[in-house]
Amino acid sequence: MFGKKKIKSTDIKVLPRHVAIIMDGNGRWATRRAMPRTAGHKVGSENFVKTVDACDRLGIECLTVYAFSTENWQRDAEEVEGILKIMHAYIIKYVPELMKKNIRLRILGDLSYFDEKSRAALIESQHKLENNTGLTLCIALSYGGRNEIKQAVEALIKEGVTEIDEQAISDRLYTAHLPDPDLVIRTGGEKRISNFLLWQSAYAEYYFSDTLWPDFDESKLLEAIEEFGRRKRRFGK
Numbered sequence: 001m002f003g004k005k006k007i008k009s010t011d012i013k014v015l016p017r018h019v020a021i022i023m024d025g026n027g028r029w030a031t032r033r034a035m036p037r038t039a040g041h042k043v044g045s046e047n048f049v050k051t052v053d054a055c056d057r058l059g060i061e062c063l064t065v066y067a068f069s070t071e072n073w074q075r076d077a078e079e080v081e082g083i084l085k086i087m088h089a090y091i092i093k094y095v096p097e098l099m100k101k102n103i104r105l106r107i108l109g110d111l112s113y114f115d116e117k118s119r120a121a122l123i124e125s126q127h128k129l130e131n132n133t134g135l136t137l138c139i140a141l142s143y144g145g146r147n148e149i150k151q152a153v154e155a156l157i158k159e160g161v162t163e164i165d166e167q168a169i170s171d172r173l174y175t176a177h178l179p180d181p182d183l184v185i186r187t188g189g190e191k192r193i194s195n196f197l198l199w200q201s202a203y204a205e206y207y208f209s210d211t212l213w214p215d216f217d218e219s220k221l222l223e224a225i226e227e228f229g230r231r232k233r234r235f236g237k
């Protein structure tokens, strides 16, 4: 029997500038193994590190991952605490490696939900890496697309701007000055966007994979990017 041909990075002809990923399926991955859900988030975090590395080697300009939504705060308190603890430890521990790789970090989201200490640590990590010039890694944390647009409109009102064009809104989003995502990947089998980069993804190509996030390895990422290269983008024209 012949399996599907494995795609290598050298097969990639068209590279998206900005890849965004909804990393779904950690909980199911753990449950299927009779493990606690937080064990899935831990393996998911390890896969996040591998994915950043793969995107960096490929030469992708910007990678955004959906780590925690504003809606995720409504989950069981123990799970929320577990996710945040794991994520926080990964981000802080990962800073020296990001520095070595010349990776810039941006946290997208409403950090007012976090306690003072966590918020300060996240802001400090961003600062340390802000002059880097390689891959821009954006972590959407306590993020909600509608809330982001609402806050942009509030900022415009506060600034007294009366002539509002699309750029004025883009400039006040968490993603200000970043290219819009070209490719949005969702793992874990669901086919919805769950309030992720609503404004920015107006012309993105979507790619849905049944693979649960902890199993979405580099070859699966390359399959998604290769499929992106075969899409015909018309931007509504």
Ligand code: FPP
Pocket (backbone or CB within 6 Å): 023, 024, 025, 026, 027, 028, 029, 041, 044, 045, 048, 065, 066, 067, 068, 072, 083, 086, 087, 088, 090, 091, 139, 188, 213
């Ligand atoms: C979705 O799986 C995943 C989350 C809500 C958390 C995602 C976080 C990570 C993968 C860690 C990322 C780490 C860093 C450091 C950014 P789910 O719990 O909704 O899974 P399910 O759909 O199977 O229940």
